[in-house]
Structures are given as structure tokens and as C-alpha cells.
Amino acid sequence: MLPDAIAKEIIADHQRRPRHTGPLDGIEGVTLDNPGCGDQVTVWADVKGGRIAALTFTGKGCAISQSSASLMTVALTGKTVEEARALAARYRAMVMGEEPGDPQLGNLELGDLLALSGVSRLHARRKCALLAWRALEQTLEASTLG
Template sequence: MLPEALARQIITDHERHPRGKGEIEGAPHAALDNPGCGDQVTVWVRPLAGRVAEVRFTGRGCAISQASASLMTGALAGKSLDEARALAARYRAMVMGEAPPDPGLGDLVALAGVSRLHARRKCALLAWNALEAALAGA
């Protein structure tokens, strides 16, 4: 697990300077919201030859939901669809407290502390749930 100060720095950086923000015209997408806190996210994914050719997001919300979406776009770029789904499962297990932080998740480990904050788990998983819905529609 990352030191708390470093995790906070990664989350803040991705919230203030999101990567992968924007739409992908014509790509499968899914929009979800978290009515409990008002977070909203839409995820676009362009699969090509069994890989994630591009993934982007739009939305608004708390630092955790926006940082999670930003980190997700970087973590998934170029992965096979099977690798993307496996990464999503590993991330979900970490956020839900079902698995310890996995160094193979890279900077996504910054969100491991969310597992202790039950109300924030939905924030950390919102973009990933939208990704799964977009992939199901692809």
C-alpha cells in the first residue's frame, strides 16, 4: 500500500488534471450516476481487434470518482478486452476490501484506502461500472 500522503497526492493530481477526459464519437458508451452523492460519469470505449484501442470519460463528482476515472483510462489503454476485465475485477476486489492492494495495479493502488470508507466505494467504482456496461454494449 502506498503511504497515505502519496496516495492523496495521486488522487488530487488526477482530480485536478484528469487524463482521458472527453468523448469518443461513435464509440460504445455508458452513463451512470451515484444518486447518493451526485457523482456522474460517462465512459466511452473503442474496442479494436480484441483490445481497448481507446477509453475516455466525462462527468463530474468528488475527487475519488474523478481520479478513479482518470486513472482507469491510463491503466486500460492498449490492454486486451480480457486483460481489461481482469484488471477491473482486481481493482474492484481491492476497493471492496476483498483483496489487499496489488502492486500490479500501479497508481490505482492510491485508491486502496477507499475500502475502509464504505460510502466512498461507490464513488471509486462508478467509472468501472460504466466501463463494464460500455464493454457489454460493444
């Protein structure tokens, strides 16, 4: 867990200056909404040879949903689909306040994603932190089927 001041700084930085934004040419994005708070995110993934060559998003909403999407794109670009799914499972477990069921997941580096670990104590914000990741799951599913 990161100190609160550092976590807040990381979240604010990714909200103010989101990374990897905008649609990817020729790739269909997946859009999800959180009707409870109005957050919306669209995620695009360009998967080549089983690896995420590019991962981008656009969205609107709270600092948690938007910084989570930005942090996700940074953490997963260049990873294999398998690595991305494993890291997504580890991230979800952290946000939900759960222990990762698979011992292998505990060894994955969350890096700056740890800035969102405090969301586990804020039940209403968990959906915000997971919105982009749910869109990612659907995007990866579509890209591996196509």
C-alpha cells in the first residue's frame, strides 16, 4: 500500500493528464457506463500475436474511474493477453478487498495501480475503479475471438 499523499498525487496526475487516450484506427471499442454515478469509458485494444500492442481509452466521470483507466493503459500496454488478464484479476482482488485466490497472482507487480488500493474501503467507489477493467475484459474477449 502506498502512503495516502503519494496515492492521491498519482490519482490526480492521471486524472489531469490521462495517458493513452483516443480511439485506435480500425479497432472497435467497448463502451460501458456506470449509471449510478454517470461515469463512462470506452476502451480499445490492439492485440497482435497475443500481446497488447496498444491500449487506449476515452471517458468522462470521477477521478477514480478516469485515473483507473489511465493507469490500466500504462500497466497493460505491451503485456501478453494472459499477463493482462492475470494482472486484471490481481487488481480486481485489491479493489474488492479480497485476497487473490491464485497464489501466482500475489507475485504480480501492481506498481502505480496500488494508488487505488484505498478504494477497497469505499464500497460505492469500487464500480468506478473497475469500470475500465470490465470494458477491457470485453475488449480482450472480442479481440481474441476475431
